[in-house]
Amino acid sequence: MDRQSYNELDQIYRRYAEGLYYYLLHLSGSPSLSEELVQETFYRATISLARFKHQEVKPWLYKIARNTYIDEWRRRKRWKWVPFFERKEMVSPYGIPEVEMVNKENIQELEEILQLLPENYRTIIYLREYEGFSYEDIQEAMDLSEGQVKITLFRARKRMKELGERWRGEKT
Numbered sequence: 001m002d003r004q005s006y007n008e009l010d011q012i013y014r015r016y017a018e019g020l021y022y023y024l025l026h027l028s029g030s031p032s033l034s035e036e037l038v039q040e041t042f043y044r045a046t047i048s049l050a051r052f053k054h055q056e057v058k059p060w061l062y063k064i065a066r067n068t069y070i071d072e073w074r075r076r077k078r079w080k081w082v083p084f085f086e087r088k089e090m091v092s093p094y095g096i097p098e099v100e101m102v103n104k105e106n107i108q109e110l111e112e113i114l115q116l117l118p119e120n121y122r123t124i125i126y127l128r129e130y131e132g133f134s135y136e137d138i139q140e141a142m143d144l145s146e147g148q149v150k151i152t153l154f155r156a157r158k159r160m161k162e163l164g165e166r167w168r169g170e171k172t
Contacts, residue, residue: 009049012057013042019058019131020065026126027069029115037072041065059133059140066123066141073119113163121156128153 017038024034024041041064048064114122120142127133127141138149 009042009046012045012061016058016061017042020061023062023126023131024065024069026111026114026130027066027119027122028072033072037065037068040068040072044068056137056140059137062127062131062133062141063143070119109164109167113160113167116163117156117159120152121159124149124153125156125160 020041021034021038024037025031028034028037041061044064044067045061114125117125123142124138127138133141135146135149138144138153139146142149144152
């Protein structure tokens with residue numbers, strides 16, 4: 001790898017590693033596994049640089065990250081490994097404690113509902129709502145047609161709403 005390629009890859013890493021980490025954290029629920037998967041994603045990206053067709057870098061990396069996660073999930077599933085969900089407690093030092101607690105509970109509820117969704121639903125919701133991907137970027141990242149993106153996103157949102165209603169009904 002020449003010096004220019006190394007510098008470009010370093011810039012790409014600095015720009016996208018944190019976003020990929022949070023995406024993989026939403027999928028896996030494990031901070032340590034997410035860190036490993038980010039490293040594996042960039043390793044795979046480095047290997048496939050020769051086949052990179054100068055597409056948009058961000059969707060390309062998220063596609064690699066998703067495939068890396070799926071490969072890891074399949075590998076661990078073979079060993080009947082069940083991931084435990086680790087939570088990173090974050091409390092704002094600002095604001096009203098009661099409001100912060102309600103916000104924290106709402107976020108926790110949302111994360112738990114997201115974990116109940118199939119991987120493709122979690123991915124499409126995360127890419128659209130958290131990362132702000134356009135439909136075209138989601139198409140590229142998930143290897144779907146525009147129609148499939150719209151249908152899958154609609155179904156994912158609908159399923160999430162159903163789970164949320166059921167979740168709230170069971171809590172009362």
